[in-house]
Amino acid sequence: MAFVSSGYNPEKPMENRISDIGPRHASDFFPPVIAKNKGQWLWHEICEPGILMHKAESGDEVYTVRCGGARLMSIGHVREICEIADKFCGGHLRFTTRNNIEFMVGTLAEAKKLKEFLNAQKFDGGSHKFPVGGTGAGITNIVHTQGWVHCHTPATDASGTVKVVLDELFEEFGQMRMPAQVRISMACCLNMCGAVHCSDIAILGYHRKPPVIDHEWLDNLCEIPLAVAACPVGAIRPTKKEIVTEAGETKTVNTVAIKNERCMFCGNCYTMCPSLPLSDQTGDGLVIMAGGKVSNRISNPKFSKVVVAFIPNEPPRWPTLAKTIRKIVEAYAGDARKYERVGDWAERIGWERFFEKCGLDFSEHMIDDFRDPAYYTWRQTTNFKF
Amino acid sequence: MAKHATPLLDQLQSGPWPSFVADIKEEAERRLKNANNVEYQIPVDVCDDLLGILELSYKDGTTHWKHGGIVGVFGYGGGVIGRYCDQPQMFPGVAHFHTIRVAQPAGMYYTTEFLKQLCDLWEMRGSGLTNMHGATGDIVLLGTTTPQLEEFYFELTHKMNNDLGGSGSNLRTPASCLGDSRCEWACYDTQELCYQMTQEYQDELHRPAFPYKFKFKFDGCPNGCVASIARSDMSFIGTWRDDIRIDQEAVAAYIGGEIQPNGGAHAGKDWGAFDIQKEVIDLCPTECMWLEDGKLKINNRECTRCMHCLNVMPRALRIGNDRGLSILVGAKAPILDGAQMGSLLVPFMKVEEPYDEIKEIIEGIWEWWMEEGKNRERLGELIKRQGLAKAIAAVGLTPVPQHVMEPRHNPYIFWKEEDVEGGWDRDIADYRKHHQR
Numbered sequence: 001m002a003f004v005s006s007g008y009n010p011e012k013p014m015e016n017r018i019s020d021i022g023p024r025h026a027s028d029f030f031p032p033v034i035a036k037n038k039g040q041w042l043w044h045e046i047c048e049p050g051i052l053m054h055k056a057e058s059g060d061e062v063y064t065v066r067c068g069g070a071r072l073m074s075i076g077h078v079r080e081i082c083e084i085a086d087k088f089c090g091g092h093l094r095f096t097t098r099n100n101i102e103f104m105v106g107t108l109a110e111a112k113k114l115k116e117f118l119n120a121q122k123f124d125g126g127s128h129k130f131p132v133g134g135t136g137a138g139i140t141n142i143v144h145t146q147g148w149v150h151c152h153t154p155a156t157d158a159s160g161t162v163k164v165v166l167d168e169l170f171e172e173f174g175q176m177r178m179p180a181q182v183r184i185s186m187a188c189c190l191n192m193c194g195a196v197h198c199s200d201i202a203i204l205g206y207h208r209k210p211p212v213i214d215h216e217w218l219d220n221l222c223e224i225p226l227a228v229a230a231c232p233v234g235a236i237r238p239t240k241k242e243i244v245t246e247a248g249e250t251k252t253v254n255t256v257a258i259k260n261e262r263c264m265f266c267g268n269c270y271t272m273c274p275s276l277p278l279s280d281q282t283g284d285g286l287v288i289m290a291g292g293k294v295s296n297r298i299s300n301p302k303f304s305k306v307v308v309a310f311i312p313n314e315p316p317r318w319p320t321l322a323k324t325i326r327k328i329v330e331a332y333a334g335d336a337r338k339y340e341r342v343g344d345w346a347e348r349i350g351w352e353r354f355f356e357k358c359g360l361d362f363s364e365h366m367i368d369d370f371r372d373p374a375y376y377t378w379r380q381t382t383n384f385k386f
Numbered sequence: 387m388a389k390h391a392t393p394l395l396d397q398l399q400s401g402p403w404p405s406f407v408a409d410i411k412e413e414a415e416r417r418l419k420n421a422n423n424v425e426y427q428i429p430v431d432v433c434d435d436l437l438g439i440l441e442l443s444y445k446d447g448t449t450h451w452k453h454g455g456i457v458g459v460f461g462y463g464g465g466v467i468g469r470y471c472d473q474p475q476m477f478p479g480v481a482h483f484h485t486i487r488v489a490q491p492a493g494m495y496y497t498t499e500f501l502k503q504l505c506d507l508w509e510m511r512g513s514g515l516t517n518m519h520g521a522t523g524d525i526v527l528l529g530t531t532t533p534q535l536e537e538f539y540f541e542l543t544h545k546m547n548n549d550l551g552g553s554g555s556n557l558r559t560p561a562s563c564l565g566d567s568r569c570e571w572a573c574y575d576t577q578e579l580c581y582q583m584t585q586e587y588q589d590e591l592h593r594p595a596f597p598y599k600f601k602f603k604f605d606g607c608p609n610g611c612v613a614s615i616a617r618s619d620m621s622f623i624g625t626w627r628d629d630i631r632i633d634q635e636a637v638a639a640y641i642g643g644e645i646q647p648n649g650g651a652h653a654g655k656d657w658g659a660f661d662i663q664k665e666v667i668d669l670c671p672t673e674c675m676w677l678e679d680g681k682l683k684i685n686n687r688e689c690t691r692c693m694h695c696l697n698v699m700p701r702a703l704r705i706g707n708d709r710g711l712s713i714l715v716g717a718k719a720p721i722l723d724g725a726q727m728g729s730l731l732v733p734f735m736k737v738e739e740p741y742d743e744i745k746e747i748i749e750g751i752w753e754w755w756m757e758e759g760k761n762r763e764r765l766g767e768l769i770k771r772q773g774l775a776k777a778i779a780a781v782g783l784t785p786v787p788q789h790v791m792e793p794r795h796n797p798y799i800f801w802k803e804e805d806v807e808g809g810w811d812r813d814i815a816d817y818r819k820h821h822q823r
Contacts, residue, residue, distance in 0.1 A: 001425060004537075021547065021548070023559075041569060046653065073515075074515055075515075076409075095518055095519060123404070125405055125411075146517075157444070170401075176651055198613065279449060281446060296691075338665065
C-alpha cells in the first residue's frame with residue numbers, strides 16, 4: 001500500500017489548517033418535513049411497535065420507523081443503512097441516543113412496507129440486521145460501552161453481553177406489553193462510560209481482585225504520587241522493595257504497597273498507573289443493578305441499586321446474566337401497575353418483596369458501606385415486611 | 387477463509403439480535419476482496435485481527451488493550467484516544483488501533499451523502515469499524531494508526547466541514563435530544579443551544595485545561611431523553627412556568643376511549659378501558675388535577691411539571707407558552723466518590739440569543755471549579771466537598787427554597803465573620819473582666 005497524502009504537509013502543519021469548526025449544523029441534515037415543521041409539532045402516537053407518527057400544526061404527518069442497531073457497525077453496514085434511506089426516505093435518517101436507527105416516511109402504508117423490508121434483512125449467520133421496535137412500554141436497545149473490543153479497563157465484554165441479553169429479550173423489543181418503558185444499560189467497568197447508574201436494569205462489569213503490582217516497571221511508567229493520590233480509599237502508599245528483575249538482577253526499586261482489604265476495585269489507580277493492572281479471568285464478572293431512572297415523570301429520578309452482587313463472566317453467551325435479567329423482567333411485567341417503572345414498583349412493594357418476586361438472593365454485599373450515602377440506605381423504621 | 391479461528395465469537399452470530407460478529411466478519415471479507423480498489427492506508431486484515439484478539443479475550447476472560455499513550459492531531463489535546471494491543475506479534479493489524487471521536491450533529495440527523503463520505507474516508511484511512519454512536523454522543527471511529535491521524539483530520543475538515551469531538555480533561559462533545567425538530571414537548575430549541583454552546587467553547591473542547599472531564603447535555607423537557615440529569619456536569623432541562631394548555635374536547639375523547647392513552651404505548655397488553663381518574667388524576671404527584679363537569683382542571687401553581695399527564699394525553703395537554711430551562715449541576719457516574727444526580731442550580735431561565743445569561747452561569751461555574759477543583763475531581767465532587775451554597779455563590783445567584791428538597795438536618799452553620807455583628811475579634815482581657823479563670 002502506498003501512502004496517500006490528504007494534502008496535509010507535516011513540514012508546515014499550519015498551512016491551510018482548519019480547526020475548531022465544530023460539528024455540522026443539524027439543519028444541514030433535516031428531512032424536508034422536519035425542516036418545514038420544526039417547533040410546530042402538535043402530538044404523536046405509536047401506530048404499532050416500531051412505528052411513530054408525529055402530527056404538525058400544518059397538518060403534515062411524519063411516520064418514523066425505528067430499528068435496533070448493534071452500536072458497533074461496519075461501514076459496509078452503514079452503507080446499507082444509507083441505501084435504505086436513499087430508497088425509502090429521500091436520503092435522510094437519524095440515530096437515537098440508544099443506538100437505534102430511524103427512517104422517516106410520509107404515510108403509514110410506506111412505513112409498514114419499510115418495516116416489513118427491514119425485518120426481512122438478515123446477516124449470513126442468521127441474526128436480524130434491522131429489527132423494528134424499541135417504542136413505548138417495551139424494552140428498547142441496550143446502550144453500552146466498548147468492553148473487550150476496544151477498552152483498556154473493562155471487566156467484561158460489552159457488545160457480547162448486550163447481544164445475548166437482547167437475544168433473550170428479543171420479542172420484547174418488538175412489542176409493548178410492559179407496564180412502562182424498561183431501559184437496560186451496560187457499562188463494562190465502574191467508570192461507567194455508559195452511565196448505567198440510573199437505568200431500570202443495569203449490567204455492570206466489575207473487578208474483584210486488587211491490582212497486581214509490576215514492581216520492576218512501576219517507577220518508570222508512573223508518577224508514584226499520582227498513583228497514591230488516585231486511590232479514593234487511601235489503600236496505596238509509596239514504598240521501596242527489593243526485587244529480582246526479569247533479567248535476574250537483584251535491586252531495590254521505588255514502588256507502591258497496597259492494603260488489599262481496603263480496595264473496592266474501582267480501577268482508578270490503574271487508569272493513573274498502567275503498572276497496576278487488576279483484570280482477572282476469575283476475579284472479573286458482572287453486577288446487576290435495578291430500579292433507576294432519569295425521567296422526572298411521577299417520581300423523581302433515581303439511582304439503580306445493586307440486586308445481584310456478582311455473576312461470573314461466562315463468554316461467549318453469559319447464560320446466567322441473560323437468565324437473571326429475564327427473571328427480573330418477567331416479575332416486573334407480571335406485577336407492576338400501568339405506568340410504574342421498575343424502581344417505582346420496587347419501592348411500592350418494598351425491596352424485600354422485590355428480591356422475593358424476582359427470585360434473587362440477598363447477601364451482605366447488597367448492604368451499602370461506602371461513605372455517608374450508605375447510611376441513607378439502611379432501614380430506620382420498624383415498617384418492614386416479613 | 388478467516389485469518390483466525392473464532393469458535394467462541396462464532397456463537398454470537400446466532401440469535402435474532404443484530405450480530406456485531408457477523409458484521410465485522412463481513413467487513414473483513416469486503417476489505418480482503420477490495421472490490422473498489424481502495425488504497426488502504428492501514429493493514430487490510432485489521433478486522434480479522436480485531437476478531438482474533440477479541441477471541442483471545444473471550445478465551446482469557448480479560449482485555450488485551452493497553453493504555454492509550456499520547457496521540458492526537460496538532461494543536462488539539464482531545465478527540466483521539468490512543469490504543470495499542472498487548473499481543474502485536476499475533477495481531478499486527480491492530481498493533482496500533484486508535485479511536486477517533488468525530489463531533490456529531492445535534493439530534494443525530496444525517497444525509498446519506500454525509501455518511502457515505504465518512505464511510506469512504508474511514509475505509510481508506512481506518513479499520514472500517516464505527517460506533518454509531520458512543521455513549522457521550524460522538525460518532526466513534528474505531529481503529530487507525532498514528533500516521534493517519536493528521537491525514538484523516540485534514541480530510542474531515544476540508545472535505546466534510548466537520549470537526550473532532552472531545553476526550554481527556556476537557557469539555558466533552560455536548561449532546562442534545564432531538565428537541566423541537568420532531569417533538570411536541572421541547573421547551574426550547576435543544577439542538578440550537580447545543581450547537582451554539584459547542585461552537586462557543588471549541589477551545590475548552592479541544593484543549594484540556596480542566597481538572598477532569600466536563601459534560602453538557604440538553605434535554606428538551608423533564609422526560610430526559612438524553613439522561614442529562616444523571617450524566618452531565620451541567621444539565622439543561624427544558625421547562626415552563628405558566629399553565630398547561632388544555633383541549634377539553636380531546637380530554638373527552640380520551641375519556642370516551644376514542645384516543646389511545648400515552649400515544650398507544652401500552653398497546654401490547656390489555657390494560658382495560660382508560661380511566662382518567664386512576665391513570666392521570668390519582669397518579670399526579672402533586673394532586674393538582676381534578677374533573678369538574680366532565681372537564682379537566684389543573685391548579686397550575688401547584689404543578690411541578692413532571693410530564694405524566696402530558697405523556698398520557700398528548701393530544702389534550704400541551705406544555706405552557708412561557709418556556710425556558712432549568713440548569714442542574716454535578717451529575718456523574720460512581721468513579722470516584724459515588725454516583726451523583728444533578729442538583730438544581732438555576733430553577734428557570736429564558737433561552738434567548740445570544741445566550742449571555744446561560745454563558746455567565748457556565749463560565750462562573752468553570753472559574754470556581756478550575757480554581758478549587760483538585761486533579762480528577764468532577765464538579766459534583768467539588769460541590770459535595772464545598773457545598774451547594776458555594777456553587778450558587780459562584781454564579782452570583784440568591785439561594786431559594788427550590789435549591790433544596792428540605793432544609794438542613796444539622797445546625798452546623800458555617801457563619802462567616804462578616805455575617806456576625808462586631809466580627810470575630812474579641813479581647814480576652816475584656817472577657818476576663820467578667821469571668822474569673
